[in-house]
Amino acid sequence: MDWLYLLMPISGVSIFWPGLIILGVGVGIIGGFFGMGGAWMVTPGLNILGFPMAFAIGTDIAHMAGKSLISTLRHGKFGNVDYKLGVIMLIGTVVGFEVGAQMVMWLERIGNINIIVRWIYILLLAFIAWMVFYDLHKRVQKEKAAKAQGEVLDKMATGVNWAQALHKIHIPPMVNLKVSGIYCSLWLPVTVSFLTGWLAGILGIGGGLIRMPALIYLVGCPTHVAVGTDLFEVMISGLYGAGTYTYKGRTELVAAMVMLVGAAIGAQIGAVATKYIQGYGIRIAFGICVIGCALSIIMKMIQPLMPNLTTFLDNSSTVLILGLVSGMSLYIFYQMVKGVKNELAEKRAGVQ
Amino acid sequence: MKRIRKLWFLAVATCLWMLPALAASAAGGGGAPIVIVSDTRKLDGIMRWWGSLYNESHLQFTLLTVVLIPVTGCIFGFIADIVMGWIGIDLTKRKVHEH
Numbered sequence: 404m405d406w407l408y409l410l411m412p413i414s415g416v417s418i419f420w421p422g423l424i425i426l427g428v429g430v431g432i433i434g435g436f437f438g439m440g441g442a443w444m445v446t447p448g449l450n451i452l453g454f455p456m457a458f459a460i461g462t463d464i465a466h467m468a469g470k471s472l473i474s475t476l477r478h479g480k481f482g483n484v485d486y487k488l489g490v491i492m493l494i495g496t497v498v499g500f501e502v503g504a505q506m507v508m509w510l511e512r513i514g515n516i517n518i519i520v521r522w523i524y525i526l527l528l529a530f531i532a533w534m535v536f537y538d539l540h541k542r543v544q545k546e547k548a549a550k551a552q553g554e555v556l557d558k559m560a561t562g563v564n565w566a567q568a569l570h571k572i573h574i575p576p577m578v579n580l581k582v583s584g585i586y587c588s589l590w591l592p593v594t595v596s597f598l599t600g601w602l603a604g605i606l607g608i609g610g611g612l613i614r615m616p617a618l619i620y621l622v623g624c625p626t627h628v629a630v631g632t633d634l635f636e637v638m639i640s641g642l643y644g645a646g647t648y649t650y651k652g653r654t655e656l657v658a659a660m661v662m663l664v665g666a667a668i669g670a671q672i673g674a675v676a677t678k679y680i681q682g683y684g685i686r687i688a689f690g691i692c693v694i695g696c697a698l699s700i701i702m703k704m705i706q707p708l709m710p711n712l713t714t715f716l717d718n719s720s721t722v723l724i725l726g727l728v729s730g731m732s733l734y735i736f737y738q739m740v741k742g743v744k745n746e747l748a749e750k751r752a753g754v755q
Numbered sequence: 756m757k758r759i760r761k762l763w764f765l766a767v768a769t770c771l772w773m774l775p776a777l778a779a780s781a782a783g784g785g786g787a788p789i790v791i792v793s794d795t796r797k798l799d800g801i802m803r804w805w806g807s808l809y810n811e812s813h814l815q816f817t818l819l820t821v822v823l824i825p826v827t828g829c830i831f832g833f834i835a836d837i838v839m840g841w842i843g844i845d846l847t848k849r850k851v852h853e854h
Contacts, residue, residue: 469828642824657802667831
């Protein structure tokens with residue numbers, strides 16, 4: 404069975420290459436569907452396959468750049484990428500990220516901040532999950548109210564309208580974002596991206612997990628445009644990251660390429676699935692992923708309190724993340740196949 | 756107006772300067788350089804060449820990596836376009852059903 408293992412030229416470790424393809428397919432689907440880099444799934448996955456942590460991070464970011472490019476191209480064809488918004492957001496993200504990273508270094512000099520960072524992460528994920536399901540709850544209430552009056556709720560209606568309130572702030576310069584259908588102050592996307600970048604900098608993550616809901620609930624993007632635009636940002640930061648990590652000798656390109664074979668298929672499935680799954684379907688699935696991610700962090704956080712259960716909690720956390728990736732990927736794949744079948748059936752009916 | 760343009764130019768330039776910090780944590784943090792020499796004795800063919808390139812020039816190795824990733828992405832994207840078009844999936848439009 405030696406042929407199933409590939410000797411990596413830089414790190415010198417032998418890796419089970421079908422595992423890389425499977426991991427690539429899973430994160431490709433989820434990344435293409437939700438508009439995330441997905442480092443929180445890939446890095447532990449690569450580590451399990453046998454990569455030292457330093458290489459796991461670099462290889463992850465290299466494959467993330469390629470995968471995001473594929474997804475962005477696909478979303479771009481569907482008209483899901485607001486490039487103007489993406490460039491504006493990049494300004495705030497970069498500045499906010501740097502401020503956050505500097506703040507962490509300053510806090511580190513004062514004392515151990517790991518536990519504080521993890522708590523911020525948990526609270527943030529809890530808030531995002533609450534936001535997603537509160538919005539859903541409000542929309543269901545609106546639907547019921549409309550039904551009671553014998554009306555049908557507009558399909559473009561949302562549960563919460565925070566973004567609309569923010570659009571009323573008219574601080575010049577104003578900007579017209581045609582793809583997103585938004586006319587707002589330029590300072591709105593800049594401020595939102597600064598805040599999400601700042602949080603990402605403090606937490607040491609890429610930020611897709613925070614930016615995607617922020618684009619929906621605060622900037623007011625339609626869900627599909629939020630996904631596509633976020634991927635555009637992940638692509639740019641990923642390409643730059645691939646360069647810096649490779650220069651530091653932390654990237655195993657061979658592994659990234661093998662992963663990219665799977666991720667290319669997965670990213671297409673994820674991106675095409677957004678064609679068939681409605682906006683709220685994406686939001687609910689995203690909310691479930693956020694809850695799973697929060698639970699896995701809680702499991703890691705309580706390990707020092709329960710030394711006897713350390714191994715159990717560690718394994719459970721990994722199983723949870725990989726289970727979530729597998730389950731969600733299968734769900735998205737199933738929905739895509741269903742959607743394609745319906746589309747082809749409609750086409751055939753149209754021909755006849 | 757000129758002053759605002761200047762301010763934006765300054766903001767964009769600052770961002771480009773700060774981009775490495777963002778990139779360094781895009782995959783989960785960390786970033787201290789580590790020095791590793793690729794052991795090419797066990798390798799052969801293209802893998803040996805790749806390992807040797809890493810040992811000889813980090814810069815060339817990096818440039819090639821940064822070029823290969825998007826090129827591979829574009830090739831896979833192009834192949835997927837052909838396959839999906841062959842299946843019959845409409846890749847040109849998407850009906851917006853919901854916000």
